[in-house]
Amino acid sequence: MKPIFSISLLFMLAFSGPASAIDPCNCKGYAGPGGPCYSGPGGPAYDGPGGPAYSGPGGRCYSGPGGPRYDGPGGPSYEGPGGPVYRGPGGPAYDGPGGPAYSGPGGPCYAGPGGPCYSGPGGSGENCPSVCR
Numbered sequence: 659m660k661p662i663f664s665i666s667l668l669f670m671l672a673f674s675g676p677a678s679a680i681d682p683c684n685c686k687g688y689a690g691p692g693g694p695c696y697s698g699p700g701g702p703a704y705d706g707p708g709g710p711a712y713s714g715p716g717g718r719c720y721s722g723p724g725g726p727r728y729d730g731p732g733g734p735s736y737e738g739p740g741g742p743v744y745r746g747p748g749g750p751a752y753d754g755p756g757g758p759a760y761s762g763p764g765g766p767c768y769a770g771p772g773g774p775c776y777s778g779p780g781g782s783g784e785n786c787p788s789v790c791r
Contacts, residue, residue, distance in 0.1 A: 681791075682711035683719035683727060749791050759789045766790065 680687060682703040686693035689703070695704045697711065705711040705719070713719040713727075721727035721735070729735040737743050737751075745751045751759045761767040761775075767790035769775040769783075775790055777783035781785070 683713070685711070758787075761790070 667775065680694045680702070682695075685694045685697075685703045687693060689695040689697060691698065691701075691703075694776065695701075695703045697700070697742075699706065699709075701709075703709075703711045705713060707714065707716075707717075711717075711719050713721065715722065717725075719727055723730065723733075725733075727735050728789055729737060730737070731738065731741075733741075735741075735743060737745060739746060739749070743749075743751045745753060745759070747757075748752060749757075751757075753759045753761055755762065755765075757765075759765075759767050763770060763773075764788050765773075767775050769772075769777070769786075771778065773781075775783050775786035
């Protein structure tokens with residue numbers, strides 16, 4: 659391989675990971691053509707049948723009973739007591755001091771300089787636990 663091609667390939671591989679980490683169901687970012695949140699046909703956030711952000715029955719973003727985004731009792735997005743994303747004291751997404759989603763200094767979801775969720779200069783935010791999102 660030619661050196662320029664090798665360097666280009668390495669550069670593309672190094673920076674392709676974060677774009678795939680974007681949640682198409684709750685996309686935040688550029689939504690124009692070619693952007694990570696483009697919702698037109700073939701786009702990474704396309705919400706039509708068969709698309710990565712389809713919210714109809716059987717789709718990745720379906721929030722009805724039995725769907726991956728269902729937030730009623732027993733659902734994977736239920737925020738009530740005992741639910742997998744309950745934010746109250748003792749819950750798996752509790753943001754108070756000592757909680758698994760604490761966003762204050764020293765917490766697992768701290769987004770300030772030096773924190774695991776910091777994405778500013780010198781930080782990548784890659785060590786941010788999923789409970790913080």
